[in-house]
Amino acid sequence: xxxxxxxxxxxxxxxxxxxxxxxxxxxxxxxxxxxxxxxxxxxxxxxxxxxxxxxxxxxxxxxxxxxxxxxxxxxxxxxxxxxxxxxxxxxxxxxxxxxxxxxxxxxxxxxxxxxxxxxxxxxxxxxxxxxxxxxxxxxxxxxxxxxxx
Numbered sequence: 325x326x327x328x329x330x331x332x333x334x335x336x337x338x339x340x341x342x343x344x345x346x347x348x349x350x351x352x353x354x355x356x357x358x359x360x361x362x363x364x365x366x367x368x369x370x371x372x373x374x375x376x377x378x379x380x381x382x383x384x385x386x387x388x389x390x391x392x393x394x395x396x397x398x399x400x401x402x403x404x405x406x407x408x409x410x411x412x413x414x415x416x417x418x419x420x421x422x423x424x425x426x427x428x429x430x431x432x433x434x435x436x437x438x439x440x441x442x443x444x445x446x447x448x449x450x451x452x453x454x455x456x457x458x459x460x461x462x463x464x465x466x467x468x469x470x471x472x473x
Contacts, residue, residue, distance in 0.1 A: 369406035369441065372399050374468065376432055376454075378415035392416055392457040394468035401472045403447050409440040416456070423470065424451040444472040 380390045392415065401407055413419065413434040422429045423440075425448070432438045444450065450470040457464035 369408045371408045371410055374399075374409065374411045375414045376411070376416055376419055376434075376466075390463045392419070392454065392463050392466040394452060394454070394466060396468070398469040398471060401442070401444060401470060403472055404443060404445060407442040409442055411438045411440065412436075413438070418456070419466065420455045422453055422455065424453060426450065442470070444470075447472050 375395050377393050377395045378390060379393070380388065382388050394411075399409075411432045413432040413436055415434070417434050419432040420429070421432065423442075428440060428442070430438055430440055450472065452468040452470060454464065454466035456462065457466035459465050
């Protein structure tokens with residue numbers, strides 16, 4: 325006759341492994357969508373914050389170079405989603421801008437917030453372009469991409 329001997333140590337280890345697996349399963353299976361996230365069609369607009377930024381460096385030859393940008397450089401929106409694009413001017417005195425493919429235009433000033441209400445009925449990629457820094461020759465390109473899906 326054979327007896328199975330189980331030590332307390334093995335029972336404790338088995339219970340701990342089971343607890344870790346259970347906690348991991350619950351964490352993986354929980355709803356990944358935030359409770360506070362705005363959804364398309366909801367009444368309240370979602371706020372998305374951008375800032376103006378600047379990179380500067382000096383080349384080995386002593387030439388100072390600068391580049392301005394929007395940060396973050398890309399944002400994702402749902403089609404028909406209501407959004408307030410809130411742009412804070414950090415670097416640069418003034419950044420007049422357009423959103424390509426729309427009639428939207430404005431200016432971001434240093435130390436101020438500019439709020440741009442957005443709602444796109446058509447999917448696509450829209451470029452937020454600073455008219456002062458549109459290309460490399462003018463310390464750019466200062467372009468952010470608004471991806472509407």
